[in-house]
Amino acid sequence: MTPLRTVRNSPDEGLSNELLVKLHGLMVKARVLEERLIQMYKQGDGYFWIGGPGEEAFNVPLGLLIEKGQGPQYDYCHFHYRNSGTLLAMGAESIDAMRQMKNTATDPYSGGRNFVGHFSKREWNIVPVSSPIEVQYSMVAGTALAQKRAGGRGISIVTGGDAGTAEGDFATCLVWCSRPANPLPVLIIVTNNKWGISTNYAGQHGEKRISDRGKAFGIESKTIDGNDPEVSYREIAQAMEYVRTERKPFLLEAVLSRLYGHSSASGANKTNDEADCLVGFEKRLEEKKLLTRAQMDELRTSYTAELLAAHKQVKEEPQPDPKSIRDFVFSEKDLVREGAGDGRSPKGGA
């Protein structure tokens, strides 16, 4: 058996100042969005909130590094419901998440049919996010197989939490992505916030690190500090490059915080006993004299005002027409083939 290729440690060189400021801006934007969504829930402008406040240091770099587009030449995104920061970094508008929160007819992800954070956007290969835990890990091999066949640098990316790795679908993912007959270009991400709703990781998982599970399958694996945006950016970039060029899977576990609990079902109140990635990063930016406290406060104030206005706007937007419930049960067109480009190898097979 060939020994595992050792993944290089992260390069010491830092990210450019411009990129650090950009990361910060998007992290603030994502945090303010989540705080507004929670406000919307608490004010009765939505039935349920779930999201990713506390995961910005990982989710924003991920979004910036994704090759977005439609079809197998671009990255397929099999996300879970904590990826709002990733969406914003990819270029999504905050107000669209708010539309889904308020389940308006204008919600571009589901037309008022699904919970907030349940994104879907074919134009960017974002497959519909669903509430069942871990099912996306069973689907990711399919898009990756199409990409392996198509050639190019497109990869499939799957995200989910630590608790969900107890589901069989996680094992499915490890098995299907590492088949000796045809290993697949999948970036398998686990954001480990150490919680499954109210159940803590330590009580349920005997494995020291989730990334250790990749080793048995010969999958390159690593655990990183997902609360540090610089570490996250470098490590995601490196893992992605491996998957893009080697056309093999990589398991990346990011340890990070959950700042407002599981969802509105557990109150959506701020916790003070977990590290806040923004606090640490802002301190570093101040020390590096890239941004002043006043500038950062101003940025947050400006986003807060913007989203308050968006909140008011969304409240005025129409709810879905009840007559529309039977729309889109069946598709008349093969939309995915129209957009799939050259992923349709006539050869096929695996």
Next chain:
Amino acid sequence: MSNMVQAIRMALHVAEERHGVTDVFGEDVGPPLGGAFTATQGLKTAWNSPLDERGIVGASIGLGLAGCRNVAEIQFCDYAFNTIDLLKLAGMTHWASNGDWNCPITIMTPVGSGIRGSIYHSHSFDATATHIPGFKIMMPSNPRDAYGMLLSCVVDPNPCFFLVPKALMRVRNNPGEEIPGEPGDDKALSKLIDAPLGDRSNWKPQWPDTPDLFVPFGEARVVREGQQVTVVSYGRTLPLCAKAAEALSQEGVDAEVIDLRCLYPYDWERVAESVRKTGRVLYVNEDTEVTNFGEHLVRRTVDELFYELIAPPKLLAGAFIPGIGLADSLEMASVPQLPAITDAIRALAQTEP
């Protein structure tokens, strides 16, 4: 003349040659076996998956979302029950994304009794499949329909179930209902497309030139015309209903037999037209009788055709028991067989207000 597995194999060949199917996969689907029932022998896109039904359905969805038409096989429908949430997701992809995505996949799986398959190779799936909105559902009762239904499934932009009655896998077409282009001689066809026993590593099938032939979704077929009682069935029990009706004609009972063929969308117009004519209807299938698909048809019959009826609408279905026992006596007693079907048609034909 082909049997049902050969017809399926020929349809899959046409699907991969002419209709862009890139993957036919599942447990033991690829070489050397070519499927537990040999339905996938010799296909160039057939491959073996890990023994993991959730992985099979998940990969099928992923391939579909990436624009790769595919046929994923669950070796026995009995092993699809741990994939229900993934099947639900496939069925809701278009709807949940408000029309943005579609999921063009075909889930092919053998269903029902008939091979003495004991508790876990005899389950039916039609009641379960019809509880998963967003899927189109085909279930053949003869090889030619199997061929045309499978081709319809693979070119449709929606998820489709192709439910294959195990009991009919080796049944051949009625004369005059051949697939155009197939050799009339069974042995000649077998020589062309059945893998040899033993080493088959150098074997290649020689496919007969068969045409595109599609069974439209939602189009039932009147198998036998009659005036006195309507019998609606599909899959394994359909030929039994036809046989019973034929025998009963000697007793003066004139039954119309309809092969529903497509369970969703289903051809209500054809059923209703027949019931308006006969005033009596018997639905027959072998899934368990509680929350059975036939119960839906009975309900709709009562709702919409009540004043056209001469007799109460009837359902003959499988016993509501956890499984089908292995012993011949147990299997025969668990799901409708010819004598019970014959009796049910006769009794209904004789029922007067």
